[in-house]
Amino acid sequence: xxxxxxxxxxxxxxxxxxxxxxxxxxxxxxxxxxxxxxxxxxxxxxxxxxxxxxxxxxxxxxxxxxxxxxxxxxxxxxxxxxxxxxxxxxxxxxxxxxxxxxxxxxxxxxxxxxxxxxxxxxxxxxxxxxxxxxxxxxxxxxxxxxxxxxxxxxxxxxxxxxxxxxxxxxxxxxxxxxxxxxxxxxxxxxxxxxxxxxxxxxxxxxxxxxxxxxxxxxxxxxxxxxxxxxxxxxxxxxxxxxxxxxxxxxxxxxxxxxxxxxxxxxxxxxxxxxxxxxxxxxxxxxxxxxxxxxxxxxxxxxxxxxxxxxxxxxxxxxxxxxxxxxxxxxxxxxxxxxxxxxxxxxxxxxxxxxxxxxxxxxxxxxxxxxxxxxxxxxxxxxxxxxxxxxxxxxxxxxxxxxxxxxxxxxxxxxxxxxxxxxxxxxxxxxxxxxxxxxxxxxxxxxxxxxxxxxxx
Amino acid sequence: xxxxxxxxxxxxxxxxxxxxxxxxxxxxxxxxxxxxxxxxxxxxxxxxxxxxxxxxxxxxxxxxxxxxxxxxxxxxxxxxxxxxxxxxxxxxxxxxxxxxxxxxxxxxxxxxxxxxxxxxxxxxxxxxxxxxxxxxxxxxxxxxxxxxxxxxxxxxxxxxxxxxxxxxxxxxxxxxxxxxxxxxxxxxxxxxxxxxxxxxxxxxxxxxxxxxxxxxxxxxxxxxxxxxxxxxxxxxxxxxxxxxxxxxxxxxxxxxxxxxxxxxxxxxxxxxxxxxxxxxxxxxxxxxxxxxxxxxxxxxxxxxxxxxxxxxxxxxxxxxxxxxxxxxxxxxxxxxxxxxxxxxxxxxxxxxxxxxxxxxxxxxxxxxxxxxxxxxxxxxxxxxxxxxxxxxxxxxxxxxxxxxxxxxxxxxxxxxxxxxxxxxxxxxxxxxxxxxxxxxxxxxxxxxxxx
Numbered sequence: 001x002x003x004x005x006x007x008x009x010x011x012x013x014x015x016x017x018x019x020x021x022x023x024x025x026x027x028x029x030x031x032x033x034x035x036x037x038x039x040x041x042x043x044x045x046x047x048x049x050x051x052x053x054x055x056x057x058x059x060x061x062x063x064x065x066x067x068x069x070x071x072x073x074x075x076x077x078x079x080x081x082x083x084x085x086x087x088x089x090x091x092x093x094x095x096x097x098x099x100x101x102x103x104x105x106x107x108x109x110x111x112x113x114x115x116x117x118x119x120x121x122x123x124x125x126x127x128x129x130x131x132x133x134x135x136x137x138x139x140x141x142x143x144x145x146x147x148x149x150x151x152x153x154x155x156x157x158x159x160x161x162x163x164x165x166x167x168x169x170x171x172x173x174x175x176x177x178x179x180x181x182x183x184x185x186x187x188x189x190x191x192x193x194x195x196x197x198x199x200x201x202x203x204x205x206x207x208x209x210x211x212x213x214x215x216x217x218x219x220x221x222x223x224x225x226x227x228x229x230x231x232x233x234x235x236x237x238x239x240x241x242x243x244x245x246x247x248x249x250x251x252x253x254x255x256x257x258x259x260x261x262x263x264x265x266x267x268x269x270x271x272x273x274x275x276x277x278x279x280x281x282x283x284x285x286x287x288x289x290x291x292x293x294x295x296x297x298x299x300x301x302x303x304x305x306x307x308x309x310x311x312x313x314x315x316x317x318x319x320x321x322x323x324x325x326x327x328x329x330x331x332x333x334x335x336x337x338x339x340x341x342x343x344x345x346x347x348x349x350x351x352x353x354x355x356x357x358x359x360x361x362x363x364x365x366x367x368x369x370x371x372x373x374x375x376x377x378x379x380x381x382x383x384x385x386x387x388x389x390x391x392x393x394x395x396x397x398x399x400x401x402x403x404x405x406x407x408x409x410x411x412x413x414x415x416x417x418x419x420x421x422x423x424x425x426x427x428x429x430x431x432x433x434x435x436x437x438x439x440x441x442x443x444x445x446x447x448x449x450x451x452x453x454x455x456x
Numbered sequence: 457x458x459x460x461x462x463x464x465x466x467x468x469x470x471x472x473x474x475x476x477x478x479x480x481x482x483x484x485x486x487x488x489x490x491x492x493x494x495x496x497x498x499x500x501x502x503x504x505x506x507x508x509x510x511x512x513x514x515x516x517x518x519x520x521x522x523x524x525x526x527x528x529x530x531x532x533x534x535x536x537x538x539x540x541x542x543x544x545x546x547x548x549x550x551x552x553x554x555x556x557x558x559x560x561x562x563x564x565x566x567x568x569x570x571x572x573x574x575x576x577x578x579x580x581x582x583x584x585x586x587x588x589x590x591x592x593x594x595x596x597x598x599x600x601x602x603x604x605x606x607x608x609x610x611x612x613x614x615x616x617x618x619x620x621x622x623x624x625x626x627x628x629x630x631x632x633x634x635x636x637x638x639x640x641x642x643x644x645x646x647x648x649x650x651x652x653x654x655x656x657x658x659x660x661x662x663x664x665x666x667x668x669x670x671x672x673x674x675x676x677x678x679x680x681x682x683x684x685x686x687x688x689x690x691x692x693x694x695x696x697x698x699x700x701x702x703x704x705x706x707x708x709x710x711x712x713x714x715x716x717x718x719x720x721x722x723x724x725x726x727x728x729x730x731x732x733x734x735x736x737x738x739x740x741x742x743x744x745x746x747x748x749x750x751x752x753x754x755x756x757x758x759x760x761x762x763x764x765x766x767x768x769x770x771x772x773x774x775x776x777x778x779x780x781x782x783x784x785x786x787x788x789x790x791x792x793x794x795x796x797x798x799x800x801x802x803x804x805x806x807x808x809x810x811x812x813x814x815x816x817x818x819x820x821x822x823x824x825x826x827x828x829x830x831x832x833x834x835x836x837x838x839x840x841x842x843x844x845x846x847x848x849x850x851x852x853x854x855x856x857x858x859x860x861x862x863x864x865x866x867x868x869x870x871x872x873x874x875x876x877x878x879x880x881x882x883x884x885x886x887x888x889x890x891x892x893x894x895x896x897x898x899x900x901x902x903x904x905x906x907x
Contacts, residue, residue, distance in 0.1 A: 014837070021901040045877075046838035053541035054875075055728075055843050062837040062856060064734070164537045198531060295836050303899045324834055326877040329533035329618070333834075333879070380879040383832025384895055408831055408882050410873055412620035441886045450893035451858070451900070 001029035001102065001309055008090065008098060009033045010080050011106035014295055015276030017041045018302030019104060019309075020073050026310040031072070032098065034090070036079035038130050040068065045295055047133045048157045052164040085252050085269040102271045102309060105248070105259055106302075109241035109277040109293055118211030123219040124235045127158055136161070136236075143167060143233035147222050149208045150238035151178045153325050158236040159200050160328055170201040170230055172208060172222075184340055186350055187375055190359055191327050198328050203228070211235055241293055243278040256280055258291050263315040265305045273309075275301035285318075287337060294323060320390035321373075322383060330357055335386040336373030338363045346372065349396070349427065351420045353378070360420050362396060369395035379416065380408035382440060384449045397431045400424050405440040478525045484518025487511070492575065499574035508578020512603070519607045527614035535615045536728075536844070536875065544798075545725050551798035559795030566786045569593035586642035601718065602638040606630055608721035615724070621870050621883075625710060629717035637714045650677045652684045655712050657691045659751045660812035662785075664688045666755060666777065667762035697819055703885055704826025705816040706868020713812070715805060718794065719846065720869060723802025727871065730801035730848035737848070740808055740865065747784060748814035754780055784809060803846040807865060817864030825885040826868065828861040830854065833897035834880045841872035841881060855880055858895035 001007055001023060009016040012035040020031050033041075046060035068075055079093040083103070090098045111126025113119050123139045125132055136158075140146065144167065148158045151173030159169045175181055177188035178195055196202055206224045214220035221231045243258035254260040254268040258280030265273045276298040277291070284290045292298075300318055307314040325332045338361060342348070347366045352359040358378035364371050371394050374386055385406050389399055403417045425432035444450060491511025495504035530537070544550045564571050569592075576596045583591035609630040616622035636655035645651050650673050658665040665688060673681035699707045709716045730736075754776045793805025806813050820826060828851070835858070841851035847865045851872045854861045861872075861881070873881040894900060 018901075022899065025901040043837040043839060045836040046840075049838060049840060049877075052536075053538040054536045055839055056540050059540075059839045059843045062839065062852060066734070160533075164534065296833060299833075299898075306901075322832075322834070324878045326533070329531050331877070331879045380831065380882075383834055383897060387832060387897060408829075408879065410619060410621045410870065410882060411884070412624055414620075445887075445889070449896065450890050451896045452893070 001027040003028045005101040006030040006032065006099060007102045007104070007309065008100035009104045009106055011035060011108055011276065012038065012041045012075065013044060013106060013108050013276060013298065015298035015302045016104065016106035018299045019106065019275060019306050022303055022306030023309050024071050024073060032074040032076055034076040034078060034080055039077040040075055042130065047127070047130070048161050051133060051136060051161045080247065083248065083251055085272060104305065105272070105274040105278055106276045107244045107278045110244040111237050112240045112242040113237060114239065116208055116210055118213060121211055121213050121219050122217055123233055124211055124237065126237045127154055128241060140165060140167060140234050145232040146234040146236060147172060147230050147232045148236040148238055150240065151175060152238060152240065155238035156195065156327050158238055163198065163200060170203060171195070172206055172224060173202060173204050174207050176204055178202065180340060182340055184338065184361065184375070186352065187359060187361065187377060190352065190356055190377060191330065193356060194328055194330050241277065243280065243291060245278055264308050264313055265301065265316065273305055275305050288318070296323065320387050330378050331380065333376040333381060334373065336371065336390045338373035338375045347427070349420060349423050351416060351423060358416065360416065362399065364396040369397055371396055371399050381406045382408045385440065385443065388447055388449055396424070397428070401435050402438045402443060403435050405438045405443050478522050481518045481522030481525065484514045485522065488515025488518055495578045496574040499577055504574045504577040505581060508575055509581065512578065516603055516607055520610055523607070523611045523614065527611060532618045539728055547729065547799055555796060555798040558797065559791055562791040562795050565593060565597055566790060572596060586639065587645040589645060598638055602633050604722040605633040605717050608724065612721050612724050616874060619874055622874065625870070626720065628711045629720055632712050633714050633717045649680055650684065654687065655714060657688055657696070657812070659748060659815055660810060662751050662755065662780065662811065665692065666758050696816065697823065700816055700819040701824050704824050704868050705820040705866065708816060709806065709813060709867035710869045715789065715793070715810065716867060719802040719806060723797050726797045726802045727846035728843050729799065730803060730807070730846050732842050732848050732850050743808045744810070744814045747809055748811040750780060751811045801846055803867070806867065807847050820866070821862060821864040825888060827884065827886065827891055828866070828872065829882045829884055830858050830860060830895060831880045831882065832895045833858060834878050836878055838877060840875040840877060844871050844875045857900045858898035860892065860894070862892060
């Protein structure tokens with residue numbers, strides 16, 4: 001980006017903001033972030049904590065006011081109504097049209113609704129935006145019962161939020177267990193049990209058929225496909241999200257589910273790119289989804305595109321997969337590839353605490369022993385070391401040698417890697433030599449698992 | 457994490473279930489407060505021991521009963537529900553009432569102790585039993601202080617019950633307050649020894665190394681007095697650097713210190729009220745180091761004066777130490793430090809005023825193995841860590857860039873790591889090489905350089 005050029009980013013979520021920061025680090029060009037949703041960047045995963053009263057809205061803003069002016073990042077709180085790719089012009093709802101030299105679309109997601117009867121009633125909503133948070137505040141005032149449709153991450157967030165206000169919650173889950181499309185059976189059962197113990201009612205293998213109105217145009221109940229009727233005054237829709245691209249339909253941009261991009265986020269229009277939830281890869285990498293809808297991948301998209309825009313074209317390579325979440329009071333981490341089910345080509349080590357709130361799983365290829373992924377519930381591992389194992393293609397046997405170094409739980413916590421090792425030794429009596437006394441700090445130094453730039 | 461399954465045996469709800477015991481608890485608290493009020497103002501009419509001490513006992517039992525019910529029916533993740541919505545913890549009207557009552561108590565304690573005579577008489581039997589001498593207002597204060605740490609210690613234990621770190625740490629501060637700052641000084645007096653707090657050192661307990669105190673201890677305590685002086689000097693100049701090198705400032709500030717103990721227990725519900733702005737950080741640096749400098753200078757002047765038998769500086773040194781005692785010892789650490797808990801958060805004194813914290817902080821920043829590690833690229837910038845940092849550190853600023861948090865003010869309470877919904881933070885001690893190095897899994901943009 002030349003100093004005289006104008007980079008315009010639509011969307012001030014983590015993708016857009018990361019991009020702006022990384023371009024700014026290398027270029028003095030004009031940078032403008034446009035958002036209809038909020039005046040400045042906020043942490044989307046933190047919205048739930050505002051509802052629950054852990055934080056105020058201003059606490060979930062990752063950067064203070066002075067940050068933006070100091071770094072010369074302009075923020076426009078306005079809605080883009082249309083884009084003209086010929087004249088490189090954005091039309092705004094309130095302000096003057098904006099000219100760009102380079103345009104980046106980082107418009108994120110919106111909840112996916114599936115044309116249920118009654119889905120437009122007051123009291124039916126998803127949870128993605130700041131406006132959704134506000135309407136949830138209004139829609140749940142003085143109510144007693146709620147139904148959350150969908151057994152995924154937003155679903156459990158909404159259920160936890162509603163419970164914090166003492167509202168009775170039923171979760172309607174299509175699969176046999178909670179998040180069974182992603183979690184293996186044992187993990188899915190463990191999490192389902194935790195959810196139930198928090199007083200959330202779970203209904204499995206059933207789906208929403210219709211939402212039934214009351215006399216005032218609000219919600220009275222829902223009917224499920226199996227014919228169950230559940231009384232409720234609020235329906236949380238958490239059946240997934242879809243790219244927020246409808247305002248770009250018929251604009252000349254190639255759109256399928258999301259905005260179609262190549263491996264460096266370029267769209268079919270010159271000087272127009274798309275990153276984050278709204279982008280869809282033309283040719284996704286093997287095992288990678290075409291649309292990535294995660295905080296972490298959005299940040300990586302922003303980091304990668306910034307390199308291209310500042311002179312070094314870089315293809316997106318997200319590296320070993322990772323994700324994390326929290327189900328009520330159980331933390332979840334996953335590294336690499338652990339699908340919900342696998343065939344006999346894979347072997348698995350699984351340990352679960354007898355009290356049922358901690359679990360560790362290692363998945364590996366049966367023949368080669370190659371580690372494919374790790375699932376953790378209620379236990380924290382070091383991201384840097386797990387990443388190293390996956391990147392360097394460790395076998396499960398090599399992993400076991402470094403296992404004592406991987407735990408990231410707080411001091412004084414009991415460690416369970418020994419129990420996992422016992423299982424490993426039972427499966428592989430021939431290979432099982434006791435782990436070397438490996439220590440995180442030694443491995444960190446040995447493999448150089450830290451960044452050389454010190455910014456303090 | 458404890459192996460107990462009890463935390464998961466009941467469906468949790470934020471409704472007021474178990475309301476009966478909560479009600480009984482509140483009733484006992486109310487009766488207790490009434491009793492203490494009668495003792496304070498009606499000591500001539502009714503025995504203050506009956507109403508006052510009875511009131512204190514009733515308040516303690518009622519408080520624990522209420523806390524037990526309120527906290528154990530919430531799961532660990534629900535403990536901060538409503539912190540910013542509840543009047544009491546979000547600077548609402550009731551928070552101001554508590555703040556004014558606490559501040560007023562300190563004003564009476566420091567400048568009008570006679571007004572507390574009724575309550576002081578209420579704790580007379582405890583004083584006689586423990587120390588074999590009449591109670592004074594400082595004994596009353598010590599009793600209240602220790603009870604606050606113990607009762608609210610139960611609160612902290614329940615709130616953080618899934619974390620061994622917090623369980624052990626909370627038991628530690630209760631132990632040091634009850635044992636080292638209440639029972640032991642009392643027992644010393646029982647055996648006609650000088651009153652001495654083995655858990656406080658110079659420069660926090662600045663007068664322990666003043667010539668006057670040293671002379672008094674040596675003269676009145678004989679061998680034990682010499683040991684006390686020795687203990688204080690060793691702890692200040694040898695043990696403090698060594699312990700801080702291995703474990704950071706936390707070994708003292710959130711494990712041993714009485715001020716820290718009160719902040720971590722009674723002050724815990726107010727921890728999110730600390731100011732996180734850059735301005736507050738600038739104030740912090742501008743106040744705490746001068747206070748530390750002032751105490752060093754005062755101590756030196758006092759010794760110079762003592763050696764020169766007052767010829768060199770005359771009465772000047774006395775002026776220095778009494779100025780410090782008034783502004784820092786009384787107004788800052790007491791009135792503002794504790795009285796303003798419900799408004800400014802629970803570590804105002806530790807953050808802006810404590811010379812011991814300044815000393816430990818310099819060691820922690822420049823000569824320690826301690827840091828809070830950020831776990832790779834896992835931060836989601838949610839802000840729970842910064843919000844619940846009682847020292848007002850913007851933890852998220854470091855975490856979202858994958859950097860370790862190494863700040864002189866960090867007292868190592870570990871709550872940032874506890875409230876993080878992704879388990880991104882870990883307090884740990886490690887080699888000093890590459891101590892500041894960040895994770896390679898996030899690209900840092902270093903945008904601030906442009907300014």
